[in-house]
Amino acid sequence: MYFAILMKKNKSIGTVGMGLMGTSITACLLAWGHEVVAVSTDLYLEPVLRSNIFSFLDQLAGEGKLSDSPATLMNHLIITDDLSKLQGIGLVVECITEDIAEKQQLFTQLERLLARDAIIASNTSAIPISQLQFGMKYPGRLLGLHWAEPAHISKFMEVICGDHSELQYADELMSLATSWGKEPALVRKDIRGFISNRMMYAMIREGLSLVEQGYATVEDIDRACRNDLGQWMTFAGPFRFMDLTGLSAYLKVMEDLFPELSQAEQVPEFMKKLVSQGHNGLSTGAGFYTYTAETAANWERLFMKFSLEIRRLSDVYPQDVGDRLNHD
Numbered sequence: 001m002y003f004a005i006l007m008k009k010n011k012s013i014g015t016v017g018m019g020l021m022g023t024s025i026t027a028c029l030l031a032w033g034h035e036v037v038a039v040s041t042d043l044y045l046e047p048v049l050r051s052n053i054f055s056f057l058d059q060l061a062g063e064g065k066l067s068d069s070p071a072t073l074m075n076h077l078i079i080t081d082d083l084s085k086l087q088g089i090g091l092v093v094e095c096i097t098e099d100i101a102e103k104q105q106l107f108t109q110l111e112r113l114l115a116r117d118a119i120i121a122s123n124t125s126a127i128p129i130s131q132l133q134f135g136m137k138y139p140g141r142l143l144g145l146h147w148a149e150p151a152h153i154s155k156f157m158e159v160i161c162g163d164h165s166e167l168q169y170a171d172e173l174m175s176l177a178t179s180w181g182k183e184p185a186l187v188r189k190d191i192r193g194f195i196s197n198r199m200m201y202a203m204i205r206e207g208l209s210l211v212e213q214g215y216a217t218v219e220d221i222d223r224a225c226r227n228d229l230g231q232w233m234t235f236a237g238p239f240r241f242m243d244l245t246g247l248s249a250y251l252k253v254m255e256d257l258f259p260e261l262s263q264a265e266q267v268p269e270f271m272k273k274l275v276s277q278g279h280n281g282l283s284t285g286a287g288f289y290t291y292t293a294e295t296a297a298n299w300e301r302l303f304m305k306f307s308l309e310i311r312r313l314s315d316v317y318p319q320d321v322g323d324r325l326n327h328d
């Protein structure tokens, strides 16, 4: 089906917003053979952007995932601050700042440029797609396309339908995502946070509550999650895991535990205080933990290394691995 986009429109894909995500998304698209027109408002950063994108491609080359050299693939990239260079492109991936008004303004500009059936895909983390569709001339062509960092490595992708999204475009995006080595999930009805963020924030809310009420420290919660959920989560999602270990025990625990889990609607004060004090994590040397410049760089380097290793492992154990009777 994705050939529909590639043949009916053309092989080029546009990306708008060259921050953290835009660069790794651009690298992913280049890696899978697309020509990419990347729109950045900060054109003076072009050498840095090119160097970052090249290094992402180099990582993929090291994994044996590229059919061309990083240098050759970089020739398929145009970086521009001129939105009109997107004219004639069949798919534009928006990855600008998480701000509803800015995104809506961009979509209005894009609709003036793009053909009526060109797809606009938003990488919003949590803005409902239906809200982004508001005011669009052809809202059926706007869908969520939710990537995870590092976008050139992670197999995660959510394709999200807003109230007005046309299913044929969702099908095209699902096929394209698969062609980029992702295991995409389709969110059929619009909901804030989609799937993975709703699951993750439910867990974070419980963790904050346990800390706030003095049941456990941040370190102890991190350690428990790493070694329990982290042990199986790349092999099986929560439903497969319940199948693996027997549903009946879960039912009993659900009945007892659900009423006691945090249902807090407010963010705890200690979380607000950390952010208001400028503690943003690695980038500021302090978050829930503290970092020197050297340890921050080391955490970042090792996280990238780990991402490549866990991607390798998840390639060996795809989602349906147990149904493949010839898999050893």
Ligand SMILES: NC(=O)c1ccc[n+]([C@@H]2O[C@H](COP(=O)([O-])OP(=O)(O)OC[C@H]3O[C@@H](n4cnc5c(N)ncnc54)[C@H](O)[C@@H]3O)[C@@H](O)[C@H]2O)c1
Binding pocket: 016, 017, 018, 019, 020, 021, 022, 039, 040, 041, 042, 095, 096, 097, 098, 099, 102, 106, 123, 124, 125, 126, 146, 147, 148, 149
């Ligand atoms: N960081 C993550 O892990 C993550 C994960 C999933 C989704 N997202 C979503 O992806 C989007 C981008 O996130 P990010 O982390 O890359 O943010 P970022 O702040 O690193 O990058 C945003 C970039 O967009 C640029 N920009 C803003 N308005 C623009 C415009 N009109 N035209 C062109 N460029 C513009 C900014 O200059 C900046 O470089 C957000 O919607 C975010 O919620 C982020």
